[in-house]
Amino acid sequence: MVQPVARSFYTDTSFGRLKGYRYGDADAPAIVVQGGISASGRLWTADESGWWQSLHPVFSDLDNVQVISFDYLGGLGGSDCPTTPLTVQQHSDAIRQALKQHTDDLQAWVGGSFGGVLGLQFAADHPAELPRLSAIGTAHKPSVHSALLRYFQQALIQRCGDEQSGIILARALAMLSYRTAEEFEQRFSHADDAFEYLLYQGEKLLKQNGNDCRSLFTHLTPILNDYSIDPAKIQAKVQLIDFLNDTIAPPSLVTELERLLPNHVGRLTIDTPFGHDGFIKNVEQYQSALTHFLTEPQLESV
Template sequence: MATTIGEGLDVEVRLPPHLQRYGGATTARLSGCSGPVVVALGGISADRFVCTGKDGGPGWWRGLVGAGCPIDPACARIVGLDFAADPTGVRAPSTVEQAEVVAAALDSLGLDAADLLLGASYGGMVGLAFAQHFPARIRRLAILCAPATPHPAATAMRELQRRTVAMGLALGSGAEALSIARGLAMLTYRTPEEFDARFAGGNAEDASLAVSAPGAYLRARGDSYLSVMSPERFLSLSASIDRHAVDPSAIPHPTLVIGARSDRLVPPHQLEALAGALPNCELHLLDSLYGHDSFLKETAMIAPLIAGFLA
């Protein structure tokens, strides 16, 4: 079933029978009418509104995908996707299974292959899995802030977040627990240097639960996260990250890998190892204050690299 919303076409994507445990269907969105096919995937909270938002404004990848950007619907057909997840939060799809959902989305849109898969963070992991397991359905690959396998420190932090959310659900406080987990995650997405530049440390009040300036920021970010993520969906997709594993040597496509030297979630040595194992790869490590979130915050630096790779 296809519906038109704003400047994009939404299409229902039926999941393959063996993936029905992650919901019967999800939704893909196609923006643009002609040109090369670009699949654009982001972190676990990203959705199909990559090019144009629900309100008709810019989508979530502002500065990189959208009108006037390097990936422009005037020149390309842009595919966004709502990731599949277990609505009960009990099971987590692997990134290979999520790649199957990408393939099903292309089928539903009547597209044989993607000229470029542009993936960041979790979307980059899915992109690597897609290139390995569906090599004939992709021509080029651009990966931002995503490794071949998760870093053990990142896995440990995500497990603590999931334990927090699971305890909150058991106590009837799933929303508050998810807000706390998102705040913890933000500490891994950003850098101490950014916090030092924005906030003062410490707290002068004697109340043990007094809110500090950085704490208020993390609470606000956590509470706003509730509008795009449920506790159960978070459990499923967070655990999916830790099921990720690919063999980079089996990915022959021309690949661009971009990361930040300040990224603590996907440290630069992981991207150097990924680039070294990919047979046909170009690597760029950026200096950024924003760590893992550089793929969202540093589009002015990233855009020329993407444009050059496409040229």
């Protein structure tokens, strides 16, 4: 059983110092779990305040494994912020360098959103090193629509005279892109209320992290506008989980990814009003499929 209690550690890489978190026995086979750009490696806590707390039930019943997760370079948490933004490939390489120092038995990677992109990149660059990958709310390249929304986020950061207002508005726009029109129709009776909610989300990010959270929009958001991963290079067994009305990783792109993957072993598409945020909000709908993928006996020998 993987308890929701982590031991933190720091690892030097050629791209900067990464802060990591280990759940479980350090000698057990490792599963990497990485979330979105605002994620912390502090996935789970005993008081249920972890960044991806809803995912813990998948791992709470797994025996003889450890989970490793990292704060992103330039993201929120304890990792370094490089002087210039890294590429998706460099972020993946940084995690690989850190993993080499902490485990010699990498069994799987579970990635949601940005974490899934990094998993695809890792698997493409080092096909012999990753047996299994569950890519959740993730595609091998950005959608044009999501890139446009990120361009506007960056414009708000760059052109808003008040730095804090720029952060608040950029986060509000990001939150709008993560959800669906259906959710806003169901949840709010007037656009004013919805707008206040989005501004609150931006203010919350700023209050919790200070001006340091600006790096989300200068170091992480931009690199998701032009990455491109060749699925044909991926030899890992890949499970795909996606969400209808997801503007970040739309089903059409996931279908293209599915077609190009050499070892695609299953796909689950979930209808949810939460859109892209379904990877956090709809864990119960994919928990069984993910557990089966991680424990399927025939995959253990891959």
